[in-house]
Amino acid sequence: MTQQPHEILFRTLADPTRRGIFERLCREGEQTVVALTARAGVSQPAVSKHLGVLKQAGLVRDRQEGRRTHYSARIDALAPLTDWTKRMTGFWQSRFDDLEDLLKRMDQ
Numbered sequence: 001m002t003q004q005p006h007e008i009l010f011r012t013l014a015d016p017t018r019r020g021i022f023e024r025l026c027r028e029g030e031q032t033v034v035a036l037t038a039r040a041g042v043s044q045p046a047v048s049k050h051l052g053v054l055k056q057a058g059l060v061r062d063r064q065e066g067r068r069t070h071y072s073a074r075i076d077a078l079a080p081l082t083d084w085t086k087r088m089t090g091f092w093q094s095r096f097d098d099l100e101d102l103l104k105r106m107d108q
Contacts, residue, residue: 005080012057017042018050022059025073032068 013019021036033051037044051071054060058077063070 006084008057009059009078009081012053012059015050015053017046018054021047021050022054022073025060025071026075030063030070030072032070034068036071 013022017040021040024036024039025031033044033047036051037047040047040050042050051060051062055062055071059074060071061074063072
């Protein structure tokens with residue numbers, strides 16, 4: 001069974017450490033593994049593993065500079081979540097509209 005892009009992103013960002021790393025890259029821009037590890041609260045190997053998962057999901061990109069790898073967020077990769085949220089908003093809005101109509105009819 002093939003997973004939808006939004007499902008992959010939800011699963012990837014469900015981990016609080018991974019989500020924190022991604023948020024930090026979004027807010028603060030490109031960073032090395034060393035810089036990310038200093039504030040992640042987990043070991044360097046764990047940060048590297050989380051970055052690998054984020055990269056596989058398309059949420060980060062890496063750039064080599066000598067012996068250091070720099071990571072940056074790919075904000076555009078969140079588009080499937082934005083699309084899903086819009087669809088769900090439309091779905092629920094129509095449900096609430098239907099409920100409101102029912103309640104008005106019941107009050108009459």
